[in-house]
Amino acid sequence: MAVAALAAAGLAAYGSRAPNGTASAAPSVKADFELTGHDGVMRTEDDFKGKWTLVFFGFTNCPDVCPTTLAEIAQTLDDLGPKAEAVQPLFISVDSDRDRPGDLAEYVPQFHPSILGLAGTPEQIKDAAASFKIFYERVPEDTAPDGYTMGHTSQVFLFDPDGGFVRLYGYGTPAPEITADLRARIDAHG
Template identity: 45%
Template sequence: MAAVLAGCDQSGAGKPAFKAVDITGAEYARELALSDGDGRRRSLAEFKGKVVVVFFGFTQCPDVCPTTMGELAEVKRALGADGARVQGIFVSVDPARDTPEVLKAYVANFGPDMLGLRGTPEETLAAARHFKVYFNKVPGKTDTSYTVDHTAGSYVFDTQGKVRLFTRYGSGAQALADDIRLLLAEAAA
């Protein structure tokens, strides 16, 4: 009987049913200030009014990064006119190879308004720590053939600039689109 009653608990009533992990109120992932491909310093604060999706990766990633960015581009298309209210941000964890030019060209593959950010090695480490993102250079056969292990998930910020969700890699475009629709509806209410 207790199990049946627990299923009737209404404490979550009125809260959106996100598919991603709800991290509303987290004490991390609150700020991000790095340079874009043109060398301009960018921050999360300039995107208030939009839902922002932040993903840490590297341009030579063979699978997780292009899949994640491709899904985000798909989500923006699926949202129609509301897709313009979504900002994708790719943060490089490989600033040695992800030069401003390389990063700018990479994110352009996923849409003209996708933004790539990078920092010095120290800034990159500080940003990753603030977001609780893991990354580690894995040596290859040559100095330039290394890969980078990294956290494979994205952070989603609401239109007020507050971190709300962590989406796990592999959740799919539909789940992200559904969550973004909820956040956009919340902003309109």
């Protein structure tokens, strides 16, 4: 599929700048955004200080990568049990033409009630993507809704309670691995 190839190319390009790993692998990655939550509230990165923040970029019409990743994040939250209170997952849509807060309100809670969907104007998404150093683009595809799909970076970002970038979880990282890593960090943080 052309989209998979484009997404892989984007990941490869991203990976050459910031491979999976620790903050030292990508020191310039930061959470910097002003987007509208699926609850209608304008949010910035400062709203999530005090929590471990998982951030994933995607779109609601994504056929496979996005629902798979959101399901892994949901499983991680369930597996963390009470410790999940220390974590805030964010799903930032890269499809500003189709994904508005109301669309995200229908889509995101299907995976887990704690995941917050964020939408924005093309300019807001562009600015957020630049701060996270992610790849995304609109890709024509006749069989997709509205005749296009989105190629995008499919890694999950982890930020600490102070808002500092910690690491990336590559696409396909299983929930038990994310859970073990987060549990250890939450316990060590106190």
